[in-house]
Amino acid sequence: MNYNREKKHRLCIAPMMDYTDRHGRFFLRQITKNALLYSEMITAGAVNHGERKQLLEFNVEEHPVALQLGGCDAGELARAAKYGELVGYDEINLNVGCPSDRVKRGRFGVCLMKEPDLVAKIVEEISSTVNVPVTVKCRIGIEKYESLELLCEFVRKVKEVGASCVAVHARVAVLKGFSPKQNRTIPPLNYPRVYILKKKFKDLEIILNGGIRNLNEVEQHLDYVDGTMIGRAAFDDPYMLAEADSRIFNDNHNVPTRHVIGRIMLPYIEDALTKGARLHNITKHMLGLFHARPGARQWRRYLSENVFTPNAGPEVVERALKLVPEE
Numbered sequence: 001m002n003y004n005r006e007k008k009h010r011l012c013i014a015p016m017m018d019y020t021d022r023h024g025r026f027f028l029r030q031i032t033k034n035a036l037l038y039s040e041m042i043t044a045g046a047v048n049h050g051e052r053k054q055l056l057e058f059n060v061e062e063h064p065v066a067l068q069l070g071g072c073d074a075g076e077l078a079r080a081a082k083y084g085e086l087v088g089y090d091e092i093n094l095n096v097g098c099p100s101d102r103v104k105r106g107r108f109g110v111c112l113m114k115e116p117d118l119v120a121k122i123v124e125e126i127s128s129t130v131n132v133p134v135t136v137k138c139r140i141g142i143e144k145y146e147s148l149e150l151l152c153e154f155v156r157k158v159k160e161v162g163a164s165c166v167a168v169h170a171r172v173a174v175l176k177g178f179s180p181k182q183n184r185t186i187p188p189l190n191y192p193r194v195y196i197l198k199k200k201f202k203d204l205e206i207i208l209n210g211g212i213r214n215l216n217e218v219e220q221h222l223d224y225v226d227g228t229m230i231g232r233a234a235f236d237d238p239y240m241l242a243e244a245d246s247r248i249f250n251d252n253h254n255v256p257t258r259h260v261i262g263r264i265m266l267p268y269i270e271d272a273l274t275k276g277a278r279l280h281n282i283t284k285h286m287l288g289l290f291h292a293r294p295g296a297r298q299w300r301r302y303l304s305e306n307v308f309t310p311n312a313g314p315e316v317v318e319r320a321l322k323l324v325p326e327e
Contacts (some may be wrong), residue, residue: 008064008090009207009227011248012036013234015068015093015137024285025062026268028234029047030261032241034249034325037065041095043108044071047080056087068092068137071143072108074116074125085130092130094122096138099173110173113142113154120157127162133163137209140193141172148193152200165205167229168194195224214240215247222248237291258289262321266314273314279307282293283317295324 013020013028015038026038040053047069058065067084069092071077081092089198096119098109112119119136127134136158140151171187188209198206208221209229214237218228234241239258245251256264271284283303290296302320306312 006130007249008036009167009205010222011244012167012207012227012229013038014229014231014313015039015041015060015066015207017041017096019232019235019285021281022058023272023282024235025065026059027261027282027285028238028241029062030256030264031238033253034064034245034251035241036061036091038093039065039067039089041070041098041266042080042233043067044069044073044076044080048076052083056084056089058087058089060088063088066093066135067091068095070108071093072112072122074118074122077122078125078129081126081130081134085086085132085163089132091133091135092126093137093167094119096125096136097169097173098141099175103291110139110142111175113138113173114145114155116132116154118254119154120161123158124161134162135167135205137167137169139169139171139173140258143174145174146172148196151193151197153199155197155204159201159204163204165207165226166201167207167209167227168197170194170208170210184223191221191224200205200230215243218244226312235285236288238288239291243258257327258293259321259324259326262286262289262317266317269317279312279316283307286317293324293327298323309320321325 013035017040017086020038020040028037038242065087069077069080077094084092095109096112100109113158123134123136138154140146158166169193170189170193174187193209194206194208205226207227208225212218212221212228212230213233221228242255245253265286269279272282273279287300290299299320302323303316306316
């Protein structure tokens with residue numbers, strides 16, 4: 001790989017269901033060459049017993065790309081992680097931050113923050129199985145388990161058994177009465193808590209997640225932590241990442257215009273459709289490409305109204321591009 005492993009966490013795109021699938025990652029990679037991309041969370045059971053090739057397959061252009069796994073069985077997770085390594089993922093990330101009902105029922109995600117010894121066992125098992133970095137994504141706490149002391153104890157335990165980096169969503173998770181969407185917005189952000197965590201773990205990479213909307217905010221947080229993680233903002237306005245390589249990674253290269261990126265996607269779309277992909281599942285990631293630009297509404301409307309027509313293909317995107325003035 002030609003990217004700088006020392007700096008790959010300076011800007012990450014958070015793992016998000018229905019967003020960071022292989023189509024979304026390929027699209028974002030046309031805009032930024034350096035930001036670390038994460039897969040959607042995939043359960044260890046699905047990898048080990050399901051359609052493994054379909055779940056793990058990705059395009060070589062997506063590097064650097066990390067596989068996020070969910071589960072609570074150390075052996076199952078280690079086996080799934082090994083499959084991820086063999087396929088070529090650059091990092092294995094353990095989800096200890098998702099607050100959905102599904103993960104609560106499965107005893108994984110953020111509820112594992114109540115079981116730091118189990119998480120440490122999982123990280124240790126994965127670390128001894130793979131040769132790529134093993135990282136953890138968590139919250140600053142969970143209701144009734146939200147003190148700085150408990151967070152530090154959790155981080156200390158996973159660090160000691162092999163975690164090379166911890167990404168922290170700077171909100172407490174509220175499992176009773178809050179939906180996953182509410183957990184992303186209602187619990188107040190506590191960035192200083194993550195800054196303090198970094199001061200206490202100077203030799204561990206600490207990544208800040210939660211509420212970061214643009215590169216100006218990224219740069220501000222990098223004064224206090226090793227890296228940052230942007231979520232849905234990366235798809236609401238994906239072209240803001242066009243400056244990421246130069247501003248965040250000191251990599252000055254020519255970035256394609258929005259129209260060029262749209263045209264780059266045309267052969268990708270054609271190939272993906274021949275392999276069974278649905279046009280909507282690709283173009284949904286592209287809707288924000290012309291965010292706040294003349295013609296953005298026409299772009300979104302044309303795509304939204306035409307991707308479901310019979311035999312719709314890359315020509316839908318090609319026509320939509322003509323509705324937007326060239327830059």
